[in-house]
Amino acid sequence: MIQMSTRQVLRHSSWICWKDLLEFSRSKIRLVMLVVMPLFMMLMVGFIFPSSSSISNQPVAIANLDTGVTEVVNSTHIPMHLGNTFVTELTAINNKTGMMDLSTSTGFNDIKSRIQDGSISGGIILPSDFTSSLLHGFQGNVTIVTDQSNPQISAIMQEVLTQTIQAMGTEQAELGLNSTFHVALNMTGAMIQPFNVQTKGIIPGNPNYFEFVAPGITAMVVMMSLMTGLPHAISYERDVGTLDGMLVAPTSRLSIILGKVMAQTVRGVVQAAIIFLIAVGLFGVVIYGNLLLVAALILLTVFSFVGLGILITSFADREETATMVMMTLMFPMMFLSGVFFPIQQMPWYMQDVAYILPLTYATTALRKVIVLGAGISAVWTDVLILLLVGIVLLAIAVPLFKKAMSR
Amino acid sequence: MSKIAIRTKNLTKKFGDFTAVDNVSFDVEEGEIFGFLGPNGAGKSTTIRVLCTLSKPTSGSVEVAGFDAVKDDSEVRKHIGLVSEKLIMYNELTARENLKLFGKLYDLPDDVLAKRIDELLKFVHMEKWADARIGTFSTGMKQRINVIRAMVNQPEILFLDEPTLGLDPQSTVEIREMIRKINTEQGTTMILTTHMMVDAEMLCGRIGIIDKGKIVALDTSQNLKKLVSGTESTAFEFEIPNLTQTMMTSLQSLGCVESVSQEDQTRIKVRAAGEDSFDSMIDSLRSNHARITSAKSLEPTLEDVFLHITGRNVVDQVSDTVKTTMQGGGPGGPRRPTGGRVR
Numbered sequence A: 001m002i003q004m005s006t007r008q009v010l011r012h013s014s015w016i017c018w019k020d021l022l023e024f025s026r027s028k029i030r031l032v033m034l035v036v037m038p039l040f041m042m043l044m045v046g047f048i049f050p051s052s053s054s055i056s057n058q059p060v061a062i063a064n065l066d067t068g069v070t071e072v073v074n075s076t077h078i079p080m081h082l083g084n085t086f087v088t089e090l091t092a093i094n095n096k097t098g099m100m101d102l103s104t105s106t107g108f109n110d111i112k113s114r115i116q117d118g119s120i121s122g123g124i125i126l127p128s129d130f131t132s133s134l135l136h137g138f139q140g141n142v143t144i145v146t147d148q149s150n151p152q153i154s155a156i157m158q159e160v161l162t163q164t165i166q167a168m169g170t171e172q173a174e175l176g177l178n179s180t181f182h183v184a185l186n187m188t189g190a191m192i193q194p195f196n197v198q199t200k201g202i203i204p205g206n207p208n209y210f211e212f213v214a215p216g217i218t219a220m221v222v223m224m225s226l227m228t229g230l231p232h233a234i235s236y237e238r239d240v241g242t243l244d245g246m247l248v249a250p251t252s253r254l255s256i257i258l259g260k261v262m263a264q265t266v267r268g269v270v271q272a273a274i275i276f277l278i279a280v281g282l283f284g285v286v287i288y289g290n291l292l293l294v295a296a297l298i299l300l301t302v303f304s305f306v307g308l309g310i311l312i313t314s315f316a317d318r319e320e321t322a323t324m325v326m327m328t329l330m331f332p333m334m335f336l337s338g339v340f341f342p343i344q345q346m347p348w349y350m351q352d353v354a355y356i357l358p359l360t361y362a363t364t365a366l367r368k369v370i371v372l373g374a375g376i377s378a379v380w381t382d383v384l385i386l387l388l389v390g391i392v393l394l395a396i397a398v399p400l401f402k403k404a405m406s407r
Numbered sequence B: 001m002s003k004i005a006i007r008t009k010n011l012t013k014k015f016g017d018f019t020a021v022d023n024v025s026f027d028v029e030e031g032e033i034f035g036f037l038g039p040n041g042a043g044k045s046t047t048i049r050v051l052c053t054l055s056k057p058t059s060g061s062v063e064v065a066g067f068d069a070v071k072d073d074s075e076v077r078k079h080i081g082l083v084s085e086k087l088i089m090y091n092e093l094t095a096r097e098n099l100k101l102f103g104k105l106y107d108l109p110d111d112v113l114a115k116r117i118d119e120l121l122k123f124v125h126m127e128k129w130a131d132a133r134i135g136t137f138s139t140g141m142k143q144r145i146n147v148i149r150a151m152v153n154q155p156e157i158l159f160l161d162e163p164t165l166g167l168d169p170q171s172t173v174e175i176r177e178m179i180r181k182i183n184t185e186q187g188t189t190m191i192l193t194t195h196m197m198v199d200a201e202m203l204c205g206r207i208g209i210i211d212k213g214k215i216v217a218l219d220t221s222q223n224l225k226k227l228v229s230g231t232e233s234t235a236f237e238f239e240i241p242n243l244t245q246t247m248m249t250s251l252q253s254l255g256c257v258e259s260v261s262q263e264d265q266t267r268i269k270v271r272a273a274g275e276d277s278f279d280s281m282i283d284s285l286r287s288n289h290a291r292i293t294s295a296k297s298l299e300p301t302l303e304d305v306f307l308h309i310t311g312r313n314v315v316d317q318v319s320d321t322v323k324t325t326m327q328g329g330g331p332g333g334p335r336r337p338t339g340g341r342v343r
Helices: A006-026 A028-048 A080-095 A108-116 A132-137 A153-182 A185-192 A211-225 A229-241 A242-247 A254-282 A291-315 A321-338 A348-353 A358-372 A376-405 B043-052 B073-077 B095-105 B108-124 B140-152 B169-186 B197-203 B223-229 B245-254 B275-289 B304-308 B315-330
Strands: A058-063 A070-073 A076-080 A100-104 A122-126 A143-147 B005-016 B020-027 B033-037 B061-064 B079-083 B158-159 B189-194 B206-211 B216-218 B234-239 B255-260 B267-272 B294-296
Touching: A006 A254, A006 B095, A028 A211, A028 A254, A058 A080, A058 A153, A058 B005, A070 A132, A076 A348, A080 A100, A080 A122, A080 A132, A080 A153, A080 B158, A108 A122, A108 A143, A122 A153, A122 B206, A153 A185, A153 A376, A211 A229, A211 A254, A211 A291, A211 A321, A211 A358, A229 A242, A229 A254, A229 A291, A229 A321, A229 B315, A242 A254, A254 A291, A291 A321, A291 A376, A291 B158, A291 B245, A321 A348, A321 A358, A321 B315, A358 A376, B005 B043, B005 B189, B005 B223, B005 B304, B020 B043, B020 B061, B020 B189, B020 B216, B033 B043, B033 B169, B033 B197, B043 B158, B043 B189, B073 B079, B079 B140, B095 B140, B108 B140, B140 B158, B169 B189, B189 B197, B197 B304, B206 B223, B206 B304, B216 B304, B223 B304, B234 B275, B245 B267, B245 B275, B255 B275
Parallel strands: A058 A100, A058 A122, B033 B189, B033 B206, B079 B158, B158 B189
Antiparallel strands: A070 A076, A122 A143, B005 B020, B005 B061, B206 B216, B234 B267, B234 B294, B255 B267
């Protein structure tokens, strides 16, 4: 076999790349999808994951069962109803935050049936002895009923209600300290809560979920363009017969795969750029890292997945098979590599799995650079792993591909 | 002796246990149009793929344009062009862009390529459509571009795998004319596979009949037909409304006529040999004032040849198997193939 010169291989592959991109640019639907796909992804993952800041107008029912107590002070009957006071204060606080949409309820059973039919997402119950407990030196019980079918909302509701109720408790305690022990009101806070916790990130501002998810989606889209785009492009051409035209020309098999890789890389990088534009322009994400480093990392991600794409291509003799194989590989990657959920939240054995997947390193490195403004020194282990994975996969894939092409 | 363009010796190609091409040996001379005739799945396309370096033979040797198709595949590729059963063209690209891409894969410089593309488009009268996308073309137009695409590197050998498959009658004639023109004007050696008898008969110098991976007969179309009749003579049928015994006797007395038989009141069948036999018979009949309303030669077709050699019809392969399975289904079962699987 006559060895093709490197220049010839590059020349042929750039013509094949030219052809692929020309084909791509002429397909309107594909151009539209290039923009729509990342936009959908961002919108979807950005908005479906709830956070305490995103919760508003959650329907919550209050069952105020407090019977109140009539105190006899100096033979005058003074009706005391602390339950009503509680509800008034809670309503006042809620009017400021707008988190809940409060309604009244008759008790636990009513709350239960309304949670079941989905008309409310939680309830608050004040027991009948609420006032009397408080007046006799006991704690006033407040029961929060949660919707267990929706763990995320339920957890956030619980947190929000607890905070609100605690704040009300603190206020009560401050007033109590002031009236009973004559402590100045500006001192009471430090007595009840001696420790003040402040959170400070290493970058200015308050990162939102888009900031978390944008680097991950970038890495994922780049991965997809190679893992789905490459096998699809080649097995499609094999199915319709056009691949034979290239194979019968005096062109190295390497030029064909290289041309395809080049075209898919361009597609992946363009899509990554679109994601950044959407993230920055539409969702207010700030890129803190060096843009060149980000670009280099994206290219490195391409490199680490090229081998895998070629490998699938070599094994899949038909387009259908290729689609099946890459779907099976891609889904675990998408969900386990920390694209949507932080790896640290996973159980240890799943974390171990995550650290086998190259996408994890691509996502981690991109996130460090984009969100935290890290430099090359902070991501060099990730870079090294990605390089290594790329080299190993290519070393396996290229000979297999050459063999597969001359069946 | 002309030079040899293709030489295969004991070529065998297996896919697992299935032998697609079984110990095939043949030579193709330069400038020849060589036809492979056979039913679908006989091994025609596989043979072409091996000759085109797209598939490696399991055993045997293949030499194309003077190079070994396995060891020197890159050299072979420079000298050949392929018109495959499936169109090798990108629908989103224009005719010119398609030709340009493939020209560039043969390392043609820009000016040479541009000139050649213009010439080729002119050759098939498609200059007007040079910058229209292939996707907008009719099947016949697509196939014309597809053929010149295979010629962009001016190949010495052109492989055509079912070039008229799926074309309407007019386009079929056009493509057939085109193939003949390329062969005569440029002296290109052509290997053609087809299951269309007419294609093989009209185009090919020599025909290899291939069945179940083996070449069962290889000769010119005329010689193949002799296999059926077994003699040099040809049968003719005449329809003469005023047929008389005298006419038949005088035909019988001609030197070229072997036998005369009466089919019915107006028709006779005559077996005769020699190039001018038809003329002599007509002269004889006219001198006896015969009114000839129809005269035809009962020459065997290549279809007959295939039937004679393999005992089966070329196109009826699948329907045969369907019938067999249906009959195996038990007595009283439907005798009619139910699916649309025939052909």
